[in-house]
Amino acid sequence: MEEAEVIAGCEHLLGLIKERDRKLLVLKYVNFLDWFGMGLRRNPERVAIIDSFLQANNITVWCKRESQSSIAHFDRRTTDRITFRLEGAAQTMQNGQDQISYDNAGTIEVAKQDSGIALYPHQKEALQHLNDKITKSGKVPFAGLLVLPTGGGKTLTAAHWLCTNLLNQNKKILWIAHRHELLDQAKATFHERLAFQDILRTKPSFNYRIISGIHDKPVHIRPTDDLIIASKDSLNAGFKYLLDKWLVNQEEVFLIIDEAHHATARTYRKLIESIRGSVKQFRMIGLTATPFRTVEEEQGLLAKVFPDDIIYKIDLRKLITRGILSEPVFESVETDFNVLSLFNKQELDKLNYFDIGSIGEGTAKTIAQNDQRNWCIVNRYCENKAKYKQTLVFALNQDNAIALKKLFQLKDIRCEYVLSSIRDQATGVTISSKGNKEIIQRFRAGELDVLINVNILTEGTDLPNVQTVFLARPTISPTLMTQMIGRGLRGEKAGGTKEAYIVSFIDNWEDKVAWVNPERLIIEENTDFNDTQKNTQKQLVRLISISKIEEFAVLVNDHIDKADKEKLENMPFIERLPLGIYHFSLLSQFEEEAREKNCEVLVYSNLKQPYADLMHALPSLVAGLKAPVADYLSEAQLQDLSATIESKIFFGHDLYPGYSPQDVKDIVQYYYQSESLPSYIELQDRAKFDVTNVAKDILAGDYSRSQEEAYKSQLWDEHESQWKTFFGHDKRYFLHEVDLAIRRISNPDLYQRPTIIPTDRKELRRLEELPMGEIREQNPAYWKWLSDQVYEKHRDAEGYYQSAEGDYRSKNKLDFQLDHITAISNGGLTTFENLQLLTRKQNAVKGAR
Structure with missing residues (x-):
């Protein structure tokens, strides 16, 4: 309806509205009318017109923020999302007469056009292996693993094979994961990437259902569901419904376990066995980016879950070598912004589960608009513009994007921002900033240097020229972090870049929140620690160094307790x-x-x-x-x-x-x-990482101060895999440790540690006259030495401890107790010669005698 029609239709109502009510309406809809360009402050009468129009059509306006269940009209902001509700329809629903669309179940119609998907060689190889080991072999039951690295397209590859080999044959698929994000990601792949005629050639449509704590419930499962995407916990809790409404009618079900390295957990095993026992033909694929071997002597239980071992595997290094993925180069930047003062303990605990979006709009705005933090981000780019080139910035929220854009432009950096994939929680409607497509196209065409993004660009958005990703927002979600860093990992063969810089901006949270570290995520998900390649050890060193950086920070932090710092400094x-x-x-x-x-x-x-x-x-x-x-x-x-x-x-x-x-x-x-x-x-x-050896070389060389500094810099520059990797590419840590080692060698008396634990001698009794419990209290060091000696006396060549009475053997020390051969009550002493090992039961029987 046009504005003129609204005004004409409600003109007669204006005379009935009192001045006081008009003021309330102005207050009530101030932002609402501004959004629609109604010129509210100049035309207050239009408030009444709109209000009357909405009431006449049984429409109410509703607003909700994450931190509050509802928002008063007068407290609305222009950044709020508004939902329109038809009261009449709601009442009809209550009477059971009407139906509403439901986001988490439905029918996907196959599009009458081709998908346009061009699979990479490794994905084609994976599909061929799946065909050979599953389809052609016809083996039932079957359970194997598909191992592709982060960015390698696990979900797309598996779903593509399932569509062509199962959905096309009207067979059922059950896809299980443990995180809500993974469920949504799987559904989007089937729907937005694969529901096209070149892939689903014989099936015009298929029915799906997503089941989890925030999606649909097992009670709503229908026999006609072709694809069920579900969380393991929801299915375990509602397995009766899965069995009675779905499995009981099937001869064959194909099961997919996402993040399959967790499949050894008890609830996974229980669910897998329940499904296996409910159908005649059971087959299963596990998806993971974490490579591991499943031979029984190495993994045991994992081999029992996936007895058919790895179907296909390619590692991250090969995809980088092939140019499909970029070489990730990780950098960290300290913003020196202390955010802890903005939260109480309860809010910090909440962050560990609900991510950055749960901190409350006011606090988020404080962080997002912090001038110090924002200049740190902008200056980092300006100082490295030639290296970083086209950069994608992931910002906290719209306030952050606006502030950053202004600062970038003040530095003459061509910059814009987009707000993408913002979904109204009540309606499910996706809201996008006007001009998003045009701005993204300008970035793609090279007309922009920096693109700031809020709420992550959707998967499939083609940004091949991204050289650098700035992570200016933390997250506790591995899935979200993988998506963010993945925007920069498109390699040269895929139309991207050879290297990708992943730059994290680290605020001071003092590790109160378990934010995902992007480098650690890549290492954990993509390193085969069973591999003997040198690169594996390099990754291990880096993984250790990430954990050690906190310790290095203690050594250089003036606010750390002196005793704690001395404890570290006194230790070689x-x-x-x-x-x-x-x-x-x-x-x-x-x-x-x-x-x-x-x-x-x-x-x-x-x-x-x-x-x-x-x-x-x-x-x-x-x-x-x-x-x-x-x-x-x-x-x-x-x-x-x-x-x-x-x-x-x-x-x-x-x-x-x-x-x-x-x-x-x-x-x-x-x-x-x-x-x-x-x-x-x-x-x-x-030993090669021991900086003490560097310190010894410096002292032996009798260098001048300038020669010493030049030598340390030379070592740093020439041994990247050794020093730079271990010290997190931060030269300060390396120099500090070398200088500390020089001081330790030059002044040994200052760094000596006591080697003897003082004994309390208030009572003039020999330790050997005391029972072991009292020795432990009086002199723990002697107690430990004596205990170790007795255990060692009773250990055989194979490492088993042997009871002094009987043939019982075990490697578990807790199976045994130290026992006096001659009891203290009979004059025995607590000495090596008078102590033996007995099992707990044997010792109890002896004590009873």
């Missing part, structure tokens, strides 16, 4: 280098979604033995435990186990550096979920 550098790491990922539960947590437990020389003992003890520690939720031991259970482990296994060992109760909890949780031990990766050639 080699002792602060780990021997290796336990590297694994586990699932944690928040509300109705599983969250992935990647863990790197650094193992130092002081903790090598207790960690080895812990690995032997894990089976007995978790035996008989039952989790409140199938995959997750409770925090109370983990706390109890952690305390037991610290008391029984780690006691008596120097816990610094490297001991963390959280690391122990993570290892226990992982073992409970997967029933397998975490992988241990040894740092090879560890």
Whole structure:
């Protein structure tokens, strides 16, 4: 309806509206009318016209922000999203007469045109392997893995094969993942990339359903669903509906497990076995970017889940070598912006689950408009313009984009911003900034140097010339981070660039929020730690160095407690280098979604033995435990186990550096979920990273100050794989450690550490007259030495501990207790000669006698 018609139709109502009511209406719709260009402040009568028109048509205006359930009319802002609701329709719905469209289930009509998809050679190779090992072999049951790196197109490759080989034959597909984002991504691939006549040649349409805590429910599953995309937890909880409404009618179902390295978790295994037992023909593919071998002696349980091993595998390095992906070059920039003062503890805890969008509009605006932070971002580009070239900036929100654009333009940088893929939560309608397509086209044509983007450019948007990605917004979502960095990883053969710079802007959160580190994400998802290539060790070194940077920061931070700093400085550098790491990922539960947590437990020389003992003890520690939720031991259970482990296994060992109760909890949780031990990766050639050797060379060379500085710079420049990789490409850390090592060698007395633990001698009794428990309290070092000696006496050549009575053998120390051969009550002493190992049961029987 035209504006003139609205005015004419409501003219008679103006005389009925009191002046007071007019003022209220002006207040009520101030922003609403401004958005429509109605010139509200000059024409207040139009407020009443619009209001009457909406009321006459049973229309209400509704607004919601993430931080509030609804917003008062007078508090609306021009950045708010507005929803129009038909009250009459809502009432009819309540009467059960009308129907509404539902976002998470429906029918996708196959488009009568070609998809335009040009698969890369490795994707074609993968499809051929899938055909050979599954279609042509006809093997049933079948369960294997498709391993493609980040950016390699796992989802598209698998979905393409499923469409041509299953949907085209009217066969059913069940696609399972553990994150909501992955479910949406899978649906978009089937819908927006593959529902075309050149791929689905024999099927004019197919029915889909997305099931999770925020999508549809299992109770709504229908026998006619061709494609179900679901979270594992929702399907486990509603398996009866899946069975009764879907599986019971099928001879054959094909199962896809996304992020398949988690398939060893208990709930995954339970679901897989339930589905396998419900159909006659069961086949399954696991998708992962994390390469691993599945031979039984290496992975055990994983081999049982995917007994047909790897169907096809290509690693990140090959795709970079082929020019399909760019070589990622990671850089970090400290903004020196302290954001902690903006939050209380509850808000920080919330951030760990809800991402940056949950911080509240006011706080987000404060961060986004911070002048110091924004100038840091702009200046970084200006100082490196020749290197960074065309750059895509991922900003916090619209306020951030506006501020950054202005500053870039003040520096004569051709810059624009786009607001893309903003979806109204109530209507599902996608809202885009006017001119987005034109701005993106200008960027693509080289008319813009910098494109600032809010809420991530949709997948499939072609930006081949992006040389650099600026990550000016943090995220806890691995999927979102993968999408962001993926915008710059298009290689030369794919029309992109040879190298891609991924620049992270790091605000001071003091690690209160588990933001995703982009470099760590790439390493974790794409490094085959079973491979013996040199590049694997380089990646391992970098993975360790990321965790060590916090320690380096302690050494140069004037605000750190002096005692903590001295503890680090007094420790030779080699002792602060780990021997290796336990590297694994586990699932944690928040509300109705599983969250992935990647863990790197650094193992130092002081903790090598207790960690080895812990690995032997894990089976007995978790035996008989039952989790409140199938995959997750409770925090109370983990706390109890952690305390037991610290008391029984780690006691008596120097816990610094490297001991963390959280690391122990993570290892226990992982073992409970997967029933397998975490992988241990040894740092090879560890000694070559010891800066003490550099310090010795400098002192032996008797250099002048200027010669010394030149020598250190030469080492830094000539040994990139050694020093630059380990010190995070930050020369300050390298120089600080070399200088500290020189001081340690030149002034040994200042850095000596006590080697003897003082003994409390208030009572004049020999230690050998005390029971072991009291020795532990009085002199832990002696207790540990004596315990180790007794265990070693009872260990055989194969590493098994042997009971002094009977034939029982075990590598788990917790299976045994130290026992006096002659009891203290009978004059025996706590000495090496008078101590032996018994099982707990044997010791209890002996004590009863």
